[in-house]
Amino acid sequence: xxxDDVAKALQDALAVRFGERLSIDPSxxxxxxxxxxxxxxxxxxxxxxxxxxELVRLLCACALSAPSKSxxxxxxxxxxxxxxxxxxxxxxxxxxxxxxxxxxxLVFLANGRRQPFISxxxxxxxxxxxLDLLFNAVSNCxxxxxxxxxxxxxxxxxxxxxxAIRDRAALVSDLLRLPDRVIPVAGLCLGWPSERGHITPxxxxxxxxHTDHYGDRDLAADIDAYDRRRNEGRPPWKQRNPxxxxxxxxxxxxxxxxxxxxxxxxxxxxxxxxxxxxxxx
Amino acid sequence: xxxDDVAKALQDALAVRFGERLSIDPSxxxxxxxxxxxxxxxxxxxxxxxxxxELVRLLCACALSAPSKSxxxxxxxxxxxxxxxxxxxxxxxxxxxxxxxxxxxLVFLANGRRQPFISxxxxxxxxxxxLDLLFNAVSNCxxxxxxxxxxxxxxxxxxxxxxAIRDRAALVSDLLRLPDRVIPVAGLCLGWPSERGHITPxxxxxxxxHTDHYGDRDLAADIDAYDRRRNEGRPPWKQRNPxxxxxxxxxxxxxxxxxxxxxxxxxxxxxxxxxxxxxxx
Numbered sequence: 001x002x003x004d005d006v007a008k009a010l011q012d013a014l015a016v017r018f019g020e021r022l023s024i025d026p027s028x029x030x031x032x033x034x035x036x037x038x039x040x041x042x043x044x045x046x047x048x049x050x051x052x053x054e055l056v057r058l059l060c061a062c063a064l065s066a067p068s069k070s071x072x073x074x075x076x077x078x079x080x081x082x083x084x085x086x087x088x089x090x091x092x093x094x095x096x097x098x099x100x101x102x103x104x105x106l107v108f109l110a111n112g113r114r115q116p117f118i119s120x121x122x123x124x125x126x127x128x129x130x131l132d133l134l135f136n137a138v139s140n141c142x143x144x145x146x147x148x149x150x151x152x153x154x155x156x157x158x159x160x161x162x163x164a165i166r167d168r169a170a171l172v173s174d175l176l177r178l179p180d181r182v183i184p185v186a187g188l189c190l191g192w193p194s195e196r197g198h199i200t201p202x203x204x205x206x207x208x209x210h211t212d213h214y215g216d217r218d219l220a221a222d223i224d225a226y227d228r229r230r231n232e233g234r235p236p237w238k239q240r241n242p243x244x245x246x247x248x249x250x251x252x253x254x255x256x257x258x259x260x261x262x263x264x265x266x267x268x269x270x271x272x273x274x275x276x277x278x279x280x281x
Numbered sequence: 282x283x284x285d286d287v288a289k290a291l292q293d294a295l296a297v298r299f300g301e302r303l304s305i306d307p308s309x310x311x312x313x314x315x316x317x318x319x320x321x322x323x324x325x326x327x328x329x330x331x332x333x334x335e336l337v338r339l340l341c342a343c344a345l346s347a348p349s350k351s352x353x354x355x356x357x358x359x360x361x362x363x364x365x366x367x368x369x370x371x372x373x374x375x376x377x378x379x380x381x382x383x384x385x386x387l388v389f390l391a392n393g394r395r396q397p398f399i400s401x402x403x404x405x406x407x408x409x410x411x412l413d414l415l416f417n418a419v420s421n422c423x424x425x426x427x428x429x430x431x432x433x434x435x436x437x438x439x440x441x442x443x444x445a446i447r448d449r450a451a452l453v454s455d456l457l458r459l460p461d462r463v464i465p466v467a468g469l470c471l472g473w474p475s476e477r478g479h480i481t482p483x484x485x486x487x488x489x490x491h492t493d494h495y496g497d498r499d500l501a502a503d504i505d506a507y508d509r510r511r512n513e514g515r516p517p518w519k520q521r522n523p524x525x526x527x528x529x530x531x532x533x534x535x536x537x538x539x540x541x542x543x544x545x546x547x548x549x550x551x552x553x554x555x556x557x558x559x560x561x562x
Contacts, residue, residue, distance in 0.1 A: 014342050022342055023335045030435030033314050037343045037432050054304045060490045061295050061303055062318045064483055066427055069444045069467075072538060073484050078491040085493055114500070115542060121501055122539035124526075131551035131561070136444070138416060139466060142423035146347055150431055151318050154311030163350045163417070177494040185420060186350075202345055203354050209341045210359040212366055213458040219395070220402055245405075257353060258403035261396060270412035270562045280412070280561045281551045 006031040013038040016199045019229045036153060039199055043158025044098045046191025051104045051157065053079075056190070059155075063148035068140055075141040076109040077148070078176055085175050089187070092168045099162055102189035107165065107172065108145045110137035112181035112278055133181075134278045141185040148188065158193030161186045167265070169272045180277035201230045227252030287312040294319040297480045300510045317434060320480055324439025325379045327472025332385045332438065334360075337471070340436075344429035349421055356422040357390040358429070359457055366456050370468070373449045380443055383470035388446065388453065389426045391418035393462035393559055414462075415559045422466040429469065439474030442467045448546070450553045461558035482511045508533030 001009070007026035013035060015021050024031075060077045068074070080086050090100030099105060112133045119126035149159045165172045165187040172184050202208075207222040216222070230253050237251050240259040248255055274280065282290070288307035294316060296302050305312075341358045349355070361367050371381030380386060393414045400407035430440045446453050446468040453465050483489075488503040497503070511534050518532050521540040529536050555561065 014339075014346070017346050018342055022339050024339060025333075025336070028336070029437045030432075033317065033435035034339070034343050034432055036314065037428060037435075038346045040346050040348065042348065052306075055306070055309070057486070057490065058295075058303050058305060058315070061299055061486060062315050064486070064489055065295070065298050065319045065321050065480075067321065067323065067430060067440075067442055068483075069442070070538075070541070071481065071534070073489070076489045076491060076495070078493075078495060080493060082493045109495070113497075114504075115538065117500060118504065118535045119539045119542060121504065122536050124539040124543040126542060127545045128542050128548070130548060131554065132447075132547045135419060135447075135550070138419055139423040139444075142420040143427040146424040146427035147318060147431070149348060150428070151311075151315055154314035154318075156310045159348075161348055161350070163420075166413075166416075177496075179495060179497075182495060199346075200352065202349075205338070205342060205345070208345055208354070208357045209338065210357060212359075212361060212363045214357070214359060214390070214460060214463060215458075216394075216460075219398060223395075223399065223402065253352070254399045255403050257351075257396065258400045258405040260351065261400060261407060261409050262405040264408045266413040267409070267411060269416070273412065 003027065003031065006035060010035040010038055013199060017202050018205050019201065020205060037150065040153065041158070041197030041199060042160050043191070043193040043195070043197050044160045044189065045194045046103055046158065047194045049103070049192055051190055051192070055155070056104055056106070059148055059151045062151040063144045066143045066147035068143075069136050072115060072136060072140065074111045074115065074137040075144040076111050076182070077144065078107045078109060080105045080107060080176075088175055089165065089168070089172055092171055093162070093164045096162055096164050098160055098189045099187060102160070103191035104189075106188045106190065107176060108141050108148070108185050108188065109178065110134070110141040110183050110185050112137045113179060116181075129279050130281045131279075134273065134280065138185060145186055145188065152190060156192065157190055158197065160189040162189060166269060169269060173276065178276070183273060183276050201226070223254050227254050284308065284312065287316060291316040291319055294480060298483050299486050300482065301486060318431065321434065322439070322478030322480060323441050324472070324474040324476070324478050325441045325470065326475045327384055327439065328475045330384070330473055332471055332473070336436070337385055337387070340429055340432045343432040344425045347424045347428035349424075350417050353396060353417060353421065355392045355396065355418040356425040357392050357463070358425065359388045359390055361386045361388060361457075369456055370446065370449070370453060373452055374443070374445045377443055377445050379441055379470045380468060383441070384472035387469045387471065388457060389422050389429070389466050389469065390459065391415070391422040391464050391466050393418045394460060397462075410560050411562045412560075415554065415561065419466060426467055426469065433471060437473065438471055439478065441470040443470060447550060450550060454557065459557070464554060464557050464559075482507070504535050508535050
């Protein structure tokens with residue numbers, strides 16, 4: 001595509017995302033890659049063809065090339081090929097049936113094990129067994145996950161991250177034989193998409209990009225505006241839990257998220273993380 | 282470049298990174314983007330020219346287009362333009378002088394504030410004030426950070442993430458006026474690189490990519506092999522803290538990381554996170 005057309009495609013994708021036409025210099029390098037990033041779509045439906053194991057390994061290598069806090073390398077990728085393990089995980093997350101059916105399924109691991117292992121190996125103390133170890137490992141793992149998704153989308157694959165595996169963290173941990181201080185952050189369904197997917201609108205940049213000081217004085221108004229923008233031209237939401245909350249006359253993102261988190265979720269996750277040997281002091 | 286040449290460039294970058302020549306199908310789409318991902322370099326030295334504010338905003342929009350756990354959008358980007366704020370942060374992180382000198386400096390924020398705010402706005406309870414709130418926000422923020430770096434590198438900018446701002450989390454939080462349940466995950470120096478940079482080798486994939494079950498039986502041997510591979514052709518490390526540990530005859534990555542974390546680091550970070558209103562139960 002000529003540069004002007006690529007710049008316009010990027011501007012169009014971001015207009016759908018944020019409700020704003022950003023100023024873009026068409027002479028910038030990398031506009032095609034920015035458009036791919038801006039047009040990110042989650043894919044839950046896939047063609048039946050498999051994803052070659054060598055391609056999965058290549059994407060893992062790209063993902064593990066991502067920046068790593070203090071060069072500590074605190075993340076691993078686990079590829080679930082065994083059908084029995086996959087079915088056991090899928091059976092416990094029935095709301096995400098694509099866990100059982102996607103051509104490939106991976107689990108991204110936060111690894112707080114290697115760092116103290118290295119301290120022992122080199123005969124050094126490790127006086128840092130506190131929240132920082134978990135924090136860094138989760139952050140590192142999330143960076144690897146994001147980079148994997150980026151690489152997968154670049155080759156035309158579609159992804160769906162599965163944070164719901166943390167609803168069943170102990171079971172997943174046992175099935176994958178995760179040792180102490182290695183925990184699952186998210187699963188990932190992967191395959192060649194069977195549908196184009198759609199760009200999910202996000203909160204306006206006035207709510208999420210700040211200069212010098214954090215500011216969200218107009219947060220309620222920003223959320224209302226986002227709810228309305230997001231509902232334009234989309235089919236109505238399936239209202240959550242109408243038995244408890246009734247049918248809302250206007251139902252948008254904020255009502256949906258408020259209803260979703262009005263139920264206790266992952267209340268045992270802290271206990272799981274501690275049982276895996278992390279200290280959260 | 283013809284596809285075969287791009288595939289070879291990708292293979293070369295990953296060989297430097299992991300010490301292994303991966304099998305790559307030259308007919309894959311997206312090989313140029315994969316090569317850019319695989320060849321990621323950290324940049325700490327920049328040309329004097331500024332990064333246009335519209336470009337920073339464009340990159341923020343791309344970054345905030347990244348996947349968001351359960352569509353919760355728990356991350357913000359703060360652009361530090363005020364010289365006094367920047368100098369105050371830089372003065373407290375003297376080991377990272379580029380914080381004060383990079384053409385642009387940003388801070389990536391984990392936001393656990395909006396979600397309970399939405400519950401209140403919509404008249405719903407929020408029975409999820411536990412570790413999950415912090416975990417999701419940190420993970421989301423790290424995904425946004427990784428996506429920002431990817432987008433910045435695509436246009437030719439260089440980045441250096443600054444996790445050391447967490448060594449001074451309370452000070453940074455005060456300077457940026459972060460409200461309760463909004464915390465800094467990392468800073469980011471940004472500019473047009475003045476040097477090509479280099480690809481940092483990583484642990485071999487045998488240590489970090491697993492199939493079906495986590496396995497690291499040979500971890501000590503894998504780390505030794507990595508230490509040796511990483512030292513090939515690079516200038517010797519500056520040994521940390523020789524007063525305490527002496528001069529090691531062989532000094533590699535694992536010795537360096539063990540020495541780095543033999544000192545207490547960020548021991549007050551858990552207290553900071555709790556003081557900002559997160560509960561870690």
